[in-house]
Amino acid sequence: MSESLPARAQYRPALTAALDAALAFLHGLPTRPAGVVDSGEVPAPPEGIGAEAALEHFRRHYEPRLSGSAGPRYFGFVTGGATPAALAGDWLASAYDQNVSNTIGSAAAALEQATTSAYARLFGLGEEFAGYFVSGATQSNTVALATARQWLYAQRGHDVAEQGLAGAPRLRVLGGAPHSSILKAAAILGIGRRHVEVLRCLPGRTAVDPDALAERLADGGERPTLVVASAGEVNTGDFDDIAALAALCRRHDAWLHVDGAFGLFAALDAAQAGRLAGLALADSVTVDLHKWLNVPYDSALVYTRHPSLQRQVFRASAAYLGDTPDPLHYTPENSRRFRALPAWFALAAYGRKGIGEVVRRNCALARRLGEGLAALPAIEVLDEVRLNIVCFALREGDAAARDRFLERLLADGRAFMTPTVYTGRPAVRAAIANWSTTEADIDLTLQAVRAALAAA
Ligand SMILES: *Cc1c(COP(=O)(O)O)cnc(C)c1O
Numbered sequence: 001m002s003e004s005l006p007a008r009a010q011y012r013p014a015l016t017a018a019l020d021a022a023l024a025f026l027h028g029l030p031t032r033p034a035g036v037v038d039s040g041e042v043p044a045p046p047e048g049i050g051a052e053a054a055l056e057h058f059r060r061h062y063e064p065r066l067s068g069s070a071g072p073r074y075f076g077f078v079t080g081g082a083t084p085a086a087l088a089g090d091w092l093a094s095a096y097d098q099n100v101s102n103t104i105g106s107a108a109a110a111l112e113q114a115t116t117s118a119y120a121r122l123f124g125l126g127e128e129f130a131g132y133f134v135s136g137a138t139q140s141n142t143v144a145l146a147t148a149r150q151w152l153y154a155q156r157g158h159d160v161a162e163q164g165l166a167g168a169p170r171l172r173v174l175g176g177a178p179h180s181s182i183l184k185a186a187a188i189l190g191i192g193r194r195h196v197e198v199l200r201c202l203p204g205r206t207a208v209d210p211d212a213l214a215e216r217l218a219d220g221g222e223r224p225t226l227v228v229a230s231a232g233e234v235n236t237g238d239f240d241d242i243a244a245l246a247a248l249c250r251r252h253d254a255w256l257h258v259d260g261a262f263g264l265f266a267a268l269d270a271a272q273a274g275r276l277a278g279l280a281l282a283d284s285v286t287v288d289l290h291k292w293l294n295v296p297y298d299s300a301l302v303y304t305r306h307p308s309l310q311r312q313v314f315r316a317s318a319a320y321l322g323d324t325p326d327p328l329h330y331t332p333e334n335s336r337r338f339r340a341l342p343a344w345f346a347l348a349a350y351g352r353k354g355i356g357e358v359v360r361r362n363c364a365l366a367r368r369l370g371e372g373l374a375a376l377p378a379i380e381v382l383d384e385v386r387l388n389i390v391c392f393a394l395r396e397g398d399a400a401a402r403d404r405f406l407e408r409l410l411a412d413g414r415a416f417m418t419p420t421v422y423t424g425r426p427a428v429r430a431a432i433a434n435w436s437t438t439e440a441d442i443d444l445t446l447q448a449v450r451a452a453l454a455a456a
Contacts, residue, residue, distance in 0.1 A: 003050030014051035021059060029071035029081070030436075033413030036065045067416070072437040073445055075430035076418040078234065078262045078291045078389075082342075083435050086295040089345030093338040100133075100336045101328040109327055112340035116301060118347055122355070123260075123267045123287065126280055130307035132330050133299065133339040137261035137288040138181035140302035143331065144284035145173070145185045145226065147310040148255040151283070152224035154309065155253065161313045165190045174216055175228035176201045176208025176240060179259055182228050204383070204423070206233040210244040217252040225254040231276055232263015235420050235429055237387035239263060243278025256281065261288040261300070262433060266387060268356035269363060275387075292359065292388075294435045295342040302331075362388045362432045365442050369430060372446040378453050382422050389431045391422050394453075399426035401456070408455050414448035 025032075045057040068074055070081035082090065098108035116131030125131075134140050149171060153160040158168050173186055173196040183193045200212035207230070217225065227249050229240040242258060249256040258264075258279060264287040266272035267279075279285065283306065289299040304310055307330065315329040328334045346355065370385035373392050382391045394401055399419075406419055406428065417430045430445075 003053075004048035010051055014055075017052050017055050021055060021063070025063070025066075026070075029068055030441075032068040032071060034068045034071065034074045034416035035076070035410045035413070036067055037411060038065055069416070070434070072434050072441045073415040074434065075432060075445070076416045078288075078431040078433050080291045080294040080433045081435060082296045083294045083346060083350065085345040085349030086293070086342040089342035090296045093341040096338055096341070098338045100338055100340070101334050102326040103324060104326075108338050108340075111344055112327065112338075115340040115344045115347070116303075119287075119289075119301060119343065120303060122347070122352060123264050123285075124273075124276065124279060125285065125303055128305045129285070129303040130305075130310075130330075131301050131303045132327060133336070133343075134302055134331055134333075135298040135339075136290065136300045137179075137259065137286050138184060139332065140261075140286040140288075140300045141179070141181050141228075141257070141259055142185040142188055143302045143310065143314070144257045144286055144304060145182070145191070146189055146313045147284060147304050147306055148226045148257060149189055149191065150309045150313050151255055151306055152226065156224065159312070169222070169224060170195060171224050171226060172197055172220065173226045173228060174199055174213060174254075175230070176212075177206040177230055177233045177235070177238070178228045179230070179234055179261070182259065206230070206236050206238040206383075206422075207240045208245070210241055210248065213245060214248055217248055217254060220252075225252065227254050227256050229256060229258045229282070230263070231258050231260035231279070232266070232387060234261075234431075235389070235422050235427075236383040236391045237263065237385075237389040237431075238383070239266075239275040239386075241278070242276065243281065246278045246281035249283075250281075255283045257284045257286070258282040259286045261286055262291045262431075263387060265292040265355075265359045268352065268359045271360075272363065272387060289343050289346075292362075292433045293343065293346055293355065294358065294433075295346055299339055299343060358435045359388075362434075362437065365437055365439065366390055366430075366432045368439060368442045369432070369445065372442065373449065376446075376450065376453065379449075382425070382427055388433060389429060391420070391427055391429045393422070393425050393427045402426040402428060405452055405456065408452035409448060412448045412451055415445040 042061040100108045103109040120129050171191045176199050186196050187193050200209045202209045229242050229245050246256050266275050284304040287301050289295050290297045311329050366385050366388045370390045373379050374381045380393050380395050417428050420427050420429045
């Protein structure tokens with residue numbers, strides 16, 4: 001039997017070697033560079049060398065150049081790692097390899113529904129919200145906006161899923177600081193990026209001014225409108241006043257979508273949960289699980305209180321599929337992986353208490369980082385540290401100086417952060433969402449920042 005042909009007997013050596021590689025990587029995360037400078041391609045491997053040799057080739061040529069993004073000092077974007085239970089669930093999801101497109105012949109879809117319900121309760125969403133697993137918050141926002149579009153047109157006697165957009169009035173999307181994925185969703189759905197209208201925010205904040213929304217809603221005439229609220233704005237972790245926005249949406253027959261990709265986890269911290277007041281009044285809600293829950297990519301949830309409209313958009317009609325409650329009628333995919341299993345494991349293993357503890361710890365660490373940065377004369381912290389994000393700028397210098405600072409930080413390797421622009425100013429943001437980050441990691445990060453500043 002050739003090594004290069006699959007055989008059942010190869011599972012054990014292949015998976016044992018993969019386990020060894022994974023453990024070496026995971027235990028090395030605290031000391032691995034947070035980001036790498038050299039990320040180029042290497043020549044393709046020879047073919048047909050067998051699973052173990054393929055793994056060896058990969059470990060030689062690529063693994064040393066992978067980032068430590070799953071580790072404790074990667075603060076770019078909003079990035080979580082993977083807890084032990086979540087990773088075990090993820091591996092098993094691949095081993096079980098269930099197609100959760102349907103409910104026939106497997107309990108996998110039942111586990112998914114039980115999991116989306118359990119997370120709804122965790123976030124304070126009632127039973128009127130139906131949830132589905134999708135690959136990320138971008139996809140979740142897209143599904144939510146597609147359902148909103150169906151609802152807005154249905155109110156005007158137009159079934160856009162059946163009839164298409166021709167002849168339908170233009171939609172508009174209103175928000176104070178919508179995430180870029182909202183623009184992407186608008187492009188995908190034929191709403192158009194240009195019809196995402198960014199409204200005035202409260203002074204010094206990235207939360208929308210409810211008066212600005214009230215004015216825009218009042219002067220929109222009959223224009224069908226979708227309002228996107230941020231629950232955790234990506235630059236500073238700011239929150240829109242969801243209850244105020246919900247009241248305005250009710251009055252003007254607008255749909256309210258809440259993008260809580262990471263901020264929905266504020267529900268798990270008693271000191272932060274008030275920021276989500278009014279959440280249950282939303283029409284749809286997005287939350288990422290591969291960020292703050294620390295399950296591996298790719299995992300997010302979309303919730304809506306209008307699943308029948310969601311089904312009108314996403315239903316897959318074919319004689320052999322039937323009229324069933326199958327997930328494939330509610331999401332962009334037909335075939336879907338057993339994505340719920342890592343999230344199910346995370347909740348079963350750690351519970352509300354353990355998941356909430358990570359949230360509270362990360363928020364405390366963000367405050368510690370903010371205080372440490374504010375004590376450096378060269379740095380100005382640009383906003384109050386609200387949740388788990390610190391947004392700061394160099395007191396001197398332009399965007400190029402900021403970029404050189406970030407390049408030195410990347411080369412140093414002890415911490416990773418990403419650039420942004422905050423109220424017109426070139427800035428840096430650090431988001432803390434990894435379960436394993438400690439106070440010692442924050443202190444190491446501050447050392448790395450000081451070194452990157454000194455090298456200027
Ligand atoms: C990260 C993020 C998204 C996009 O999420 P992906 O999982 O990368 O698709 C959308 N909205 C907000 C507020 C986010 O933080």
